[in-house]
Amino acid sequence: MNKAETITINGKVVPLEGEKNLLSVIRKAGVEMPTFCYHSELSVYGACRLCIVDIEGRGIDTSCSTPPRAGMSIKTHTPKLRKMRKTLIELLLANHxxxxxxxxxxxxxxxxxxAADLGVKEIPFKKTREPRKPDLLSPSLLRYPDKCVLCGDCVRYCNEIQGVGAIDFAYRGEDVVVTPAFNKSLAQVDCINCGQCAAVCPTGAIVPRSEIDDVWSALADESKTVVAQIAPAVRAALGEMFNMPASSVTLGKIMAALKYIGFKEVYDTSFGADLTVMEETNEYLERRRAGDNKTMFTSCCPGWVKYAEQFHPDLIPQLSSCMSPQGMVGSLSKKLLSQTEGKSEKDIVMVSIMPCTAKKFEKDREELSRDGSPLVDYVLTTQELGKMIKEAGIVFEDIAPAAADLPFGLYSEAGLGFGATAGVSEAVARYASRALNNQELSSYEPVTNEDFPFWKEAIIDEDNVKIRIAVVAGLGNTEKLIEKINAREVSYDLVEVMACPDGCVAGAGQPVSYDHGIADKRKTALKNAGKITPIHCPEDNPYIQRIYEKMLGSKPGSHEAHELVHTKYQSRKRIDNDSMELAVTDHEAPVEINVCVGTSCFLRGSQDILSGMTAKIDQEGWKDRINLKATFCSENCSHGPTVTVGEKKMHKTSLDSVVAEVEEQLGLVTSRK
Amino acid sequence: MATPTMTAEKLHNFSKVCEILDRFDRLPSKIIPILQAVQEEYRYLPEEILTFVATSLGISPARVFGIATFYSHFSLEPKGKYIIKVCDGTACHVKGSSGLIETIQRELKLSEKEHTTPDLLFTLETVSCLGACGLAPAVVINDKVYGQVSNKQMSELIAEYKAMEA
Structure with a gap:
C-alpha cells in the first residue's frame, strides 16, 4: 500500500479512502469516538470538543473539523485526552x-x-444558573432547556435539512439557549412538528410529548369504547425497543399486545392508505379531466401539510384533498362503531400509533373533527407503544400473535408501502395503470433528477398513463423542488412529499437510534412485511370494496367520500401575535380592520390604505368604533393588498373598497346597498 | 386609548422600516446594519418589526432573534428617551462610578433588573470604558458627555432633564 495514502491511528496504519474528516477515518478504524455535535448529514460545527485527538506535531484538535492528511499520526485516547473529555462532561453537567x-x-x-463511560463520579462544579422554564405547549414536542448541551444538532437539522429554522441559538456566553424566536413556545412559531430535532438530540432537551397517561385513563373509562390503529412504519421499528430483529416483529404480536392492553378493536392504518390510493388517484384523474394541469401534491404527511400552509399557502389548492390515512381510519371507524356499538361518536376513542410526532398535531386540526369531536383522540408514537407494552408487563418476545379486527384491519402491500419514501407515489402510479391500461405498470423505479439531485423522479409513459412523478423527502429539498417548479425549470404531475428524509420509517416517533443505517434496515423490514401480504392491490382488498359499498357511495370521489375522507387546509401565519396596533379603541363592539403590510401587499399599496384609513378615522370621528391594525403577512400574497374588515377578508383592495366595507359594517350605508 | 398622534408616529415608523430595508437592498448579509438602523429609529427592536425584517430578508425569525440577543448593543426592551451611560471602567470605578449608579437608581427608582423608568424617559446603562479616563468618573446622556461627575451633580443633572420634560 502506498504510504502517502495512509495515516496512523494509535500506532495502527489506516488507509485513507476519501474521508472528509479525521473522525470518519477514526471510526472506520474501529475506534469509538464520542460526539454530540457531529452528524454526517449536517454541517460540521466543532462545538462539543469531545472528538479531540492528539495530532503529532500539531497538538490537540477536534477530529470532526480536521481534514485527514496522508502521513498524519494521531492518538485518540491518551490520559490527557481522556481527562479533557471527562472535564467537558463535568462542565456540561454543572447546570444540567x-x-x-x-x-x-x-x-x-x-x-x-x-458520563458513565468516562467515569464521572461527581460533579465538581457548582450550579451557576437559575432553572429555566420548560416549553410544554406544543402538541408534539416538549423542550427542557436545562437538559440542553448546546450541540446545536436540532438547530442545524431544522435549518439545513428542513429549511424551517423554528429554533436557533439566542443570547450569549453562559446565557446561550436554543429557543424559538422571542422565547415563544414551539406551538406559537413556524415549527412543523416533524420532531427531527428530538430525534437528533443527544439528551432529553427536546422530546416527543407523551400521551400514555391519557390513553391509560381512556382505557380505564368503562363508558368509552377504545380502539387503536397502527401505521405501516411502526412494525418496522418496534422490535428495536425489545432488542428483537425487525423481521421477528409481526403485526400479529403488536395486535395481541394491544388487545392485552385493553383496546377493544385494533385496526391497521394501512387500510386508510389503501383507501388513500383509490381516492388520491381518482382525485388526480378528476383534476386532469377538469382541465387542471397543475402539479398535485400528496397530503398524507402532516409536517409537509403545515409547511405548505405556512410557507406556500398559494399551493393549498394543489394539495390532495384526501385526509391522511390516520384521519380516514378515524373517520370511518368512528362512524361505523357508533352504529354497531350504539354509542355516540364522542364515546368512541380512537388511538393512533404512529412513527410520527406531527401526527399529534394533525389530530388536533379542526378539519379532522366531526360535530366537535376529533376523528382521532390520541396519537402514540412507536416509542410510547413500546413503553406501554413494558408498563403492562407484557413479555413481547413471547406473546402469541392475534389478528387485526375487520373491516379496517385488512390491507394490501401497496398500503403498507406508505411507510417509506416513494411508497405513496408508487401505489398511485400502479393503481392508475391498472385502472386506465388494464395492466400492471412495467416498473416503478424513481431515479435521482440529473440536474437537481434533491429529489427523485419517475417519468411514466405507458399507453393511457402519462404521469411525471417527483418523490421528495426533507423540506429543504422540497423547497428547492417548489422553487424549480415555480420557475418552470421542471414540471411534474404528482409530487410525493415526506417531511422526514427516508419517510415515515425514520419519523421522530420511532425508537431513538444513533445508527446511521437504521432507516435502511427498517425499509427492508417493511418491504419484507409487504411481500408476505396476500393482497397486493388496494382495489383487491375486499374490505375496501365493502366499505365503498356501505359507506362511500360505491365509488372513489363520491359525495359520501368527500364528506367522510376528504379534508380542507388553512393558510397559517408563521408567528402568532404579529400585528401592530395602530388605532385601538376600548369601545365595546368595534370593527377590527387588519391591513396586511407584508412585502407583497406593501408593494401593492397597502400602506396607502393604512394612511388613508387613519386619516379617514380622524376625519369621520370613528376612533371609538374601529381597531386598526397592521399585520405582517396574511399569506395571501398573490391577491394583495389583503385587508380584513371584521370577519370579511378582502383581496385586491383599494382605499375606497375598504372604506365602503367599513361604512357598511358600521351600518352607515344600508340604504345605498 | 391611542391618540391620533401616536397612530401617525407608528405609521411613520413603519414606513421607516421599509426605507431602512430598501437602503440596504434587502440583503440578508446586511442584517446587523439593518438592525442598528431599526434600533436607531425606534430606540429598541420591537418584536413585530423584527419578524417583519426577518420575513422580508428570508431569514428565520429565530435567527434574527439570535442575532439581536447576541449583541449587547441591541435591546428588545423599549429604552428611555434619555439613555444615561455611566462608565464603570477601571478609572471611573476607582473614582466612584458605583456611587453614581446608586444615585441614579435611587433617584429614578431603578434597580439591577429595572433599567428603564416606566414613563420611558430614562434608561440606565453601564459601559466598560468610554475612553475618557481623564474625565473619570464619566457619564454620557444621549450624546452629551459629562466629566468628573459627583453624586450631587448627578442628582442635579437628573433634575434638569426631568425639568426639561415637565
Missing part, C-alpha cells in the same frame, strides 16, 4: 437538570452514557 430517572430520554441519553 439531572432528573435522569424521570427523564423521557433516560434510556437513550448520550450524556448519561458518556
Amino acid at each position: 437538570d439531572t432528573s435522569c430517572t424521570s427523564c423521557d430520554k433516560s434510556s437513550a441519553c448520550k450524556l448519561k452514557d458518556l
Whole structure:
C-alpha cells in the first residue's frame, strides 16, 4: 500500500479512502469516538470538543473539523485526552437538570452514557444558573432547556435539512439557549412538528410529548369504547425497543399486545392508505379531466401539510384533498362503531400509533373533527407503544400473535408501502395503470433528477398513463423542488412529499437510534412485511370494496367520500401575535380592520390604505368604533393588498373598497346597498 | 386609548422600516446594519418589526432573534428617551462610578433588573470604558458627555432633564 495514502491511528496504519474528516477515518478504524455535535448529514460545527485527538506535531484538535492528511499520526485516547473529555462532561453537567430517572430520554441519553463511560463520579462544579422554564405547549414536542448541551444538532437539522429554522441559538456566553424566536413556545412559531430535532438530540432537551397517561385513563373509562390503529412504519421499528430483529416483529404480536392492553378493536392504518390510493388517484384523474394541469401534491404527511400552509399557502389548492390515512381510519371507524356499538361518536376513542410526532398535531386540526369531536383522540408514537407494552408487563418476545379486527384491519402491500419514501407515489402510479391500461405498470423505479439531485423522479409513459412523478423527502429539498417548479425549470404531475428524509420509517416517533443505517434496515423490514401480504392491490382488498359499498357511495370521489375522507387546509401565519396596533379603541363592539403590510401587499399599496384609513378615522370621528391594525403577512400574497374588515377578508383592495366595507359594517350605508 | 398622534408616529415608523430595508437592498448579509438602523429609529427592536425584517430578508425569525440577543448593543426592551451611560471602567470605578449608579437608581427608582423608568424617559446603562479616563468618573446622556461627575451633580443633572420634560 502506498504510504502517502495512509495515516496512523494509535500506532495502527489506516488507509485513507476519501474521508472528509479525521473522525470518519477514526471510526472506520474501529475506534469509538464520542460526539454530540457531529452528524454526517449536517454541517460540521466543532462545538462539543469531545472528538479531540492528539495530532503529532500539531497538538490537540477536534477530529470532526480536521481534514485527514496522508502521513498524519494521531492518538485518540491518551490520559490527557481522556481527562479533557471527562472535564467537558463535568462542565456540561454543572447546570444540567439531572432528573435522569424521570427523564423521557433516560434510556437513550448520550450524556448519561458518556458520563458513565468516562467515569464521572461527581460533579465538581457548582450550579451557576437559575432553572429555566420548560416549553410544554406544543402538541408534539416538549423542550427542557436545562437538559440542553448546546450541540446545536436540532438547530442545524431544522435549518439545513428542513429549511424551517423554528429554533436557533439566542443570547450569549453562559446565557446561550436554543429557543424559538422571542422565547415563544414551539406551538406559537413556524415549527412543523416533524420532531427531527428530538430525534437528533443527544439528551432529553427536546422530546416527543407523551400521551400514555391519557390513553391509560381512556382505557380505564368503562363508558368509552377504545380502539387503536397502527401505521405501516411502526412494525418496522418496534422490535428495536425489545432488542428483537425487525423481521421477528409481526403485526400479529403488536395486535395481541394491544388487545392485552385493553383496546377493544385494533385496526391497521394501512387500510386508510389503501383507501388513500383509490381516492388520491381518482382525485388526480378528476383534476386532469377538469382541465387542471397543475402539479398535485400528496397530503398524507402532516409536517409537509403545515409547511405548505405556512410557507406556500398559494399551493393549498394543489394539495390532495384526501385526509391522511390516520384521519380516514378515524373517520370511518368512528362512524361505523357508533352504529354497531350504539354509542355516540364522542364515546368512541380512537388511538393512533404512529412513527410520527406531527401526527399529534394533525389530530388536533379542526378539519379532522366531526360535530366537535376529533376523528382521532390520541396519537402514540412507536416509542410510547413500546413503553406501554413494558408498563403492562407484557413479555413481547413471547406473546402469541392475534389478528387485526375487520373491516379496517385488512390491507394490501401497496398500503403498507406508505411507510417509506416513494411508497405513496408508487401505489398511485400502479393503481392508475391498472385502472386506465388494464395492466400492471412495467416498473416503478424513481431515479435521482440529473440536474437537481434533491429529489427523485419517475417519468411514466405507458399507453393511457402519462404521469411525471417527483418523490421528495426533507423540506429543504422540497423547497428547492417548489422553487424549480415555480420557475418552470421542471414540471411534474404528482409530487410525493415526506417531511422526514427516508419517510415515515425514520419519523421522530420511532425508537431513538444513533445508527446511521437504521432507516435502511427498517425499509427492508417493511418491504419484507409487504411481500408476505396476500393482497397486493388496494382495489383487491375486499374490505375496501365493502366499505365503498356501505359507506362511500360505491365509488372513489363520491359525495359520501368527500364528506367522510376528504379534508380542507388553512393558510397559517408563521408567528402568532404579529400585528401592530395602530388605532385601538376600548369601545365595546368595534370593527377590527387588519391591513396586511407584508412585502407583497406593501408593494401593492397597502400602506396607502393604512394612511388613508387613519386619516379617514380622524376625519369621520370613528376612533371609538374601529381597531386598526397592521399585520405582517396574511399569506395571501398573490391577491394583495389583503385587508380584513371584521370577519370579511378582502383581496385586491383599494382605499375606497375598504372604506365602503367599513361604512357598511358600521351600518352607515344600508340604504345605498 | 391611542391618540391620533401616536397612530401617525407608528405609521411613520413603519414606513421607516421599509426605507431602512430598501437602503440596504434587502440583503440578508446586511442584517446587523439593518438592525442598528431599526434600533436607531425606534430606540429598541420591537418584536413585530423584527419578524417583519426577518420575513422580508428570508431569514428565520429565530435567527434574527439570535442575532439581536447576541449583541449587547441591541435591546428588545423599549429604552428611555434619555439613555444615561455611566462608565464603570477601571478609572471611573476607582473614582466612584458605583456611587453614581446608586444615585441614579435611587433617584429614578431603578434597580439591577429595572433599567428603564416606566414613563420611558430614562434608561440606565453601564459601559466598560468610554475612553475618557481623564474625565473619570464619566457619564454620557444621549450624546452629551459629562466629566468628573459627583453624586450631587448627578442628582442635579437628573433634575434638569426631568425639568426639561415637565
